[in-house]
Amino acid sequence: MDSVLVAQELRKRYRGAQRKGRGDALGGVSLSIGRGEIVGLLGPNGAGKSTFAKIVCGLVRPTAGSALLDGHPVGSRAAQARLGYLAELFRYPPWATADGLLRTHQRLAGADGGASERGELLELVGLGDAAEVKVASMSKGMQQRLGLAQALVGRPPLVLLDEPTSALDPVGRAHVREVLKELRDRGQSVLLSSHLLPEVEQVADRVAIIARGRLIIEGRPTELAGTGGAEFDLASGIVRRPELRREDLPAEVARLVAAGEQVYGVRELRGTLEEAYLRAVEEHGGDGRPPAAPAGGDR
Amino acid sequence: MTVAALKTWPRDVVLVASMALAELRHRRSLLVVSVLTVGFLVLYGWGVFEILPSVTDRVGANIREEDTKRGVGFILLGIAVFATFSLASVLAVFTTMSTVKGEAELGLLQSMLVRPIARSAVVTGRVVAATFAGFVYCAVVISGASLLTSAAGGTPPGNLPAVILALTAALAVVAGFGVLLSTVFGTAATGMATTMLISIGFFSSLVRQIGESTDSPTVAARADLVSHVLGFNVLYEGALGSLTAGVAGLAGLVIQLGPFGTQREFGSDLVLLTVAELVLLVSAATWRLRRLDL
Ligand SMILES: Nc1ncnc2c1ncn2[C@@H]1O[C@H](COP(=O)(O)OP(=O)(O)OP(=O)(O)O)[C@@H](O)[C@H]1O
Numbered sequence: 001m002d003s004v005l006v007a008q009e010l011r012k013r014y015r016g017a018q019r020k021g022r023g024d025a026l027g028g029v030s031l032s033i034g035r036g037e038i039v040g041l042l043g044p045n046g047a048g049k050s051t052f053a054k055i056v057c058g059l060v061r062p063t064a065g066s067a068l069l070d071g072h073p074v075g076s077r078a079a080q081a082r083l084g085y086l087a088e089l090f091r092y093p094p095w096a097t098a099d100g101l102l103r104t105h106q107r108l109a110g111a112d113g114g115a116s117e118r119g120e121l122l123e124l125v126g127l128g129d130a131a132e133v134k135v136a137s138m139s140k141g142m143q144q145r146l147g148l149a150q151a152l153v154g155r156p157p158l159v160l161l162d163e164p165t166s167a168l169d170p171v172g173r174a175h176v177r178e179v180l181k182e183l184r185d186r187g188q189s190v191l192l193s194s195h196l197l198p199e200v201e202q203v204a205d206r207v208a209i210i211a212r213g214r215l216i217i218e219g220r221p222t223e224l225a226g227t228g229g230a231e232f233d234l235a236s237g238i239v240r241r242p243e244l245r246r247e248d249l250p251a252e253v254a255r256l257v258a259a260g261e262q263v264y265g266v267r268e269l270r271g272t273l274e275e276a277y278l279r280a281v282e283e284h285g286g287d288g289r290p291p292a293a294p295a296g297g298d299r
Numbered sequence: 300m301t302v303a304a305l306k307t308w309p310r311d312v313v314l315v316a317s318m319a320l321a322e323l324r325h326r327r328s329l330l331v332v333s334v335l336t337v338g339f340l341v342l343y344g345w346g347v348f349e350i351l352p353s354v355t356d357r358v359g360a361n362i363r364e365e366d367t368k369r370g371v372g373f374i375l376l377g378i379a380v381f382a383t384f385s386l387a388s389v390l391a392v393f394t395t396m397s398t399v400k401g402e403a404e405l406g407l408l409q410s411m412l413v414r415p416i417a418r419s420a421v422v423t424g425r426v427v428a429a430t431f432a433g434f435v436y437c438a439v440v441i442s443g444a445s446l447l448t449s450a451a452g453g454t455p456p457g458n459l460p461a462v463i464l465a466l467t468a469a470l471a472v473v474a475g476f477g478v479l480l481s482t483v484f485g486t487a488a489t490g491m492a493t494t495m496l497i498s499i500g501f502f503s504s505l506v507r508q509i510g511e512s513t514d515s516p517t518v519a520a521r522a523d524l525v526s527h528v529l530g531f532n533v534l535y536e537g538a539l540g541s542l543t544a545g546v547a548g549l550a551g552l553v554i555q556l557g558p559f560g561t562q563r564e565f566g567s568d569l570v571l572l573t574v575a576e577l578v579l580l581v582s583a584a585t586w587r588l589r590r591l592d593l
C-alpha cells in the first residue's frame with residue numbers, strides 16, 4: 001500500500017533521561033501508515049505514544065532514526081504542511097472564537113478553504129452552532145471538538161490525534177468515530193493514540209501497541225483480538241473453553257457427544273482487543289512504569 | 300533556508316506578529332497601558348506648566364531667560380524620555396516573556412509550531428510585534444510630551460523622529476532579550492530576568508559616569524562594555540542625544556549632567572549596533588527553539 005508515513009527505527013532519549021535513571025522514551029520504533037488508513041497507537045502510560053506523535057509533527061527531535069511524511073523528512077516545512085495535529089494537552093487563546101481560531105489556523109497552514117471550509121469543519125465536529133462562541137466559555141469537550149476541527153484544517157494527508165476523545169461524552173466519542181471514518185473515505189490517514197480500546201477496535205484498520213518505547217505488536221484489530229475460545233451449553237451448565245479455535249469446534253462437539261454429554265448449544269467467542277492488549281503488555285513487562293536505564297538506573 | 304521559505308518568511312513573520320498584537324489587544328494590556336500613560340501625561344503636563352512659566356524667577360537673572368527655559372525644558376523632556384522608555388519596556392517585556400517556554404507549558408505554542416512556519420519567523424514575529432507596539436507607544440507619548448513642553452514655553456526636541464526611533468530600537472533590543480530568555484525560562488522568570496537586565500543597563504550607565512568623573516578609565520570602559528553588550532541602554536542614551544541634537548550651549552550641558560544617563564549621538568553606529576543585537580538575539584532564540592523538545 002502507498003504509505004503516507006514511513007518511520008524507521010525512531011529513537012528518542014530526552015535530555016537528562018540518563019541522569020534521572022530513565023532510558024529511551026522511544027527505543028527504535030518503525031511504523032508505517034498507509035494512505036486512507038486509520039492506525040491506532042496503544043500502550044501504557046509513558047510508553048512513548050505522545051513522543052512518537054510529537055516526532056512526526058516536528059515538536060520533538062528524534063535522537064536517531066528517520067521518518068518521512070509523503071517523502072519529506074518530518075519537521076521540514078513540506079512535512080508540516082501535510083499534517084494536522086491535536087495534542088494530548090492543548091489550549092487555545094481564551095478570547096478566540098471557534099471560527100476565529102480556525103481562520104488563524106487556515107492562515108498558519110496556508111489553507112485557502114475560506115469560510116466554507118470553516119463552516120464545514122465546525123459542522124463536522126458538531127460545533128455548527130458555536131462558530132462565534134469563545135474558547136473561554138467552551139466546555140472541555142467543546143474545546144476538544146474544536147481541536148479536532150483545527151487538526152483538519154487544509155485537509156492534511158495525515159492527521160495525528162493524541163487522545164482526542166478523552167474529554168468527550170459517549171455520544172461525542174461515537175461522533176468522532178464517524179468523523180474518522182469519513183476522513184478515511186476521503187483518503188486522509190489518521191494516527192489515533194488512545195487508551196479507549198473498544199473505541200480503537202471499532203474504528204482502526206490497524207493497531208500498533210508500544211510498551212516501554214518499543215513496538216511490541218502490530219496488526220488488524222480482529223487479528224490481534226483473535227478468537228476467545230468457545231462456550232458449550234451442556235446438561236451440567238455452561239462450560240467455557242478459551243483455548244479452542246473455530247476449526248476445533250466440530251471435533252470437540254463430536255468428542256463431547258461420544259462421551260455421552262448432552263450438547264444444547266455451542267457458541268464461538270470472539271476475543272477483544274483489550275484482552276490481546278493486556279496479554280501483550282503483560283508479556284513485555286510493560287506495566288506503565290518508565291523504562292529503566294541499562295545500568296545504574298536505580299539511583 | 301530554501302528559496303520558497305525565503306519568499307514566505309516575511310508573510311510568516313507578519314502573521315505571527317499580528318497574532319501577538321491580537322493577544323495584546325484581547326488581554327486588555329493596551330487598555331491598562333493607555334490609562335496609566337494618560338495618567339503620566341496629565342502629571343507631566345501639570346509639572347511643565349507649573350515649572351516652565353515661572354522658571355526664570357527662581358533661577359536668577361544672570362542667565363538669559365531663553366536659555367534657562369530651554370535648559371529646564373530639555374531636562375523635563377529627558378524625564379519624559381526616561382519615563383517613556385521605562386513604561387514601554389514593561390510593554391516589551393510583557394509582549395515577549397511567554398513567547399516560547401511559557402506558551403509551550405500552557406500548550407498554546409505547539410499548535411502553531413506544527414504548522415509550516417519557520418521557527419525563526421515565530422521568534423522574529425514576536426520581536427516585531429513588541430517593536431511595533433513600542434514604536435506606536437513612543438511616538439504618541441514623546442510627541443505628547445514635547446507638545447506639552449512647547450506649549451508651556453520650552454523648546455521642542457532637536458530631532459523628534461530620531462528620539463522616537465532610538466527609543467523604538469532600544470525597545471526592539473529589550474524584546475529580543477525577552478524572546479531569547481523565554482526559550483530558557485518560563486514566563487515569570489523571563490519577565491524578572493528581562494526587567495533586571497534593564498536595571499543593570501541603567502546601572503552600568505551610572506557606573507560609567509562615576510568612573511568618568513572619578514578618573515577611573517578601567518571602570519568606565521568596563522561599564523561602557525556592559526552597556527554596549529546590553530545595547531538598549533546605549534540606544535536610550537541615543538534618544539537623549541537626539542533630544543538636544545543641534546542645540547548648542549547650555550541646554551546640551553544640562554542634559555549631559557542629568558541623572559538619567561549621558562547622551563550619545565544616534566548615528567549609523569547605533570543603527571548598526573541595533574541590527575547586530577537583533578540578529579544575534581533572534582538567531583540565538585531560533586537556535587534554542589529548534590533544539591527544544593516541546
Ligand atoms: N519533554 C520531556 N522531557 C523528558 N522526558 C519526557 C518528556 N516527555 C515525555 N517524557 C518521558 O518519555 C516517556 C514517554 O512519554 P510519552 O508522553 O511519550 O508517553 P505516552 O505513551 O504518551 O503516555 P500517556 O499514555 O501517559 O500519555 C515517559 O517516560 C516520559 O516521562
Ligand SMILES: [Mg+2]
Pocket residue numbers: 049050051088162
Ligand atoms: Mg501521551
